[in-house]
Amino acid sequence: MDPARRALVRLLAAAPCALAAVAGCSAPAPPVDAAVRRAVADWAAAPPQRLSGIPLEGWSYEVTSVRQExxxxxxxxxLRYRLAGYDSAPAGSARELVLTRDGSRTTWRVAAESPSPGAPRQLWDQPGPVAVVRGAHCLVLGAGQSRETLSGIAAEADRAVPAVSAAWPRPWAGRVVVLVPGTLDAMAALLGRPADTYRGLGAVTTGATGGGxxxxxxxxxxxxxxxxxSRAGRQIVLTHETTHVATRTATTARTPQWLSEGFADWAAYRQDPPAPAQAAPTLARAVRLGDLPAALPADEAFAFGGDQDATARAYEGAWLACRLIAARWGDAALVRLYELAGREPLPTALDQALGTDPAALTKAWQQALREELA
Known part of the structure; x- marks a missing residue:
């Protein structure tokens, strides 16, 4: 073939690609990719039967990659979904779907679904049916739990929500979703961390901070x-955790842990306050032995899975700090401090809300520990 003819052949071969680039078009998806995406969309239109009773809406999958073997x-x-009446925006979950071809060898169907490697499991991934109990202010979902147990938790959550609203007089949803897995290991799987992290705890709250x-x-x-x-202990735990839900929009990375955890305990104890030594036994023992904390608890003192006595002292000290603030400056000042501490450096928040500074607050807190625990 002469050079001129070879040049013409190359030009004609490249022309469709060049025209597609000029028009801004992309090549069509491979047939398998498109068929798999259609099958996943069909799967989303009919969620598994074991999810019936859960008030789901917006159940959909955004497929990010497909491979055939x-x-x-x-x-x-x-996966994106909402719990109707409870979620302000879709919740997310990374999933892996396995598809097989039917007899026609052209149509795909979903054969199995599971969490992506490293992603936490969902409650419905666990063995046993998912039971649903609705309360006046809560939705309780349980796996491997009796309806009697879930109804009792719903009653406790219904008492927790009004108590939290009284302690936190700021706008919030006024409702809470409670998940009750069958075992500690199942709980850890929901949260994506080792079971020992949560051993001995009654409950935790999910959700990232960030001010929104x-x-x-x-x-x-x-x-x-x-x-x-005990019954009282369960009520304290659920009220504490519900307080975290209520205050989430005011909580940011700036908020000191002693303030967020202490406020949650203050809200939980507020309606029936115990004696300080009764509710802070670990810190009381330390103070009686002359081990008075030198500073308000640092954020790392609240980490799960560490020294249990040290963690207990941190929580107890945080509660007593918030109790002191409410007693000396008033409940409204404590709420105001919480709001400001999520937006401003702590010294600024203390000055604006209480008219004091960290050193003076720490000194007042230490004096309260001496008087009430020693």
């Missing part, structure tokens, strides 16, 4: 730790 295909997707609405705050109950609590 013979007669099977694997799709990585981001949290789309899917959940109170997650440790069924083993919760069962060991």
């Amino acid at each position: 013979g007669a099977r295909a694997f799709a990585h997707a981001e 609405p949290a789309p899917a705050d959940r109170v997650v109950v440790n069924p083993e730790g919760y069962a060991q609590l």
Whole structure:
């Protein structure tokens, strides 16, 4: 072939690609990719039967990658959904879907679904049916739990919500979602951390801080730790965790842990306040032995899974700090401090809300510990 003819052939071969680039078009998705995406969309239109009774809306999958291995295909997707009446924005979950071809060898169907590697499990990923109990101010979802147990937790959550609203007189949803897995290990799987992290705890709250609405705050109950609590203890735990849900929009990375945890305990104890030595036994023992804290608890003192006595002293000291603030400056001043501490440096927040500074507050707190615990 002469050079001129070869040049013409190359030009004609490149022309469709060049025209597509000029028009801003992209090549069509491979047939398998498109068919898999259609199958996942069909799967989303009919959620699994075991989810019936859960008030779901907006259930959908955003497929981010597809690969085929013979007669099977694997799709990585981001599940999005809301709990109707509870979530302000869609909750998310990374998922892996396995698809197989039917007899026609052209149509795919979803055969299995599971969390992506490293992603936390959902309650419905766990063995057993998911039971749903609705309260006046709560939605309780349980796996491997009796309806009697879930109804009792719903009653306790219904008492917690009004107590939190009285302590935190700022706008919030006024409702809470409680998840009750079957075991401690199942709880840890929901949260994506080792079970020992939560051993001995009654419940924790999910949801990241950041100053904006949290789309899917959940109170997650440790069924083993919760069962060991007295009735009053269960109520304190649920009120504490519900306070975190209520204050989420005011809580940021700036908020000291002693303030967020101390405020939650203050809200939980507020309606029936115990004697300080009764509710702070670990710190009381330390103070009686002459081990008076030199400063308000640091953030790292509240980490799960560490020295249990040190963690207990941190929580107890935080509660007594918030108790002192409410007693000396008033409940409204404590709420104002919480709001400001999420936006301003702590010295600025203390000055504006209480007219004091960290050193003076620490000194007053230490004096209160001496008087009330020693």
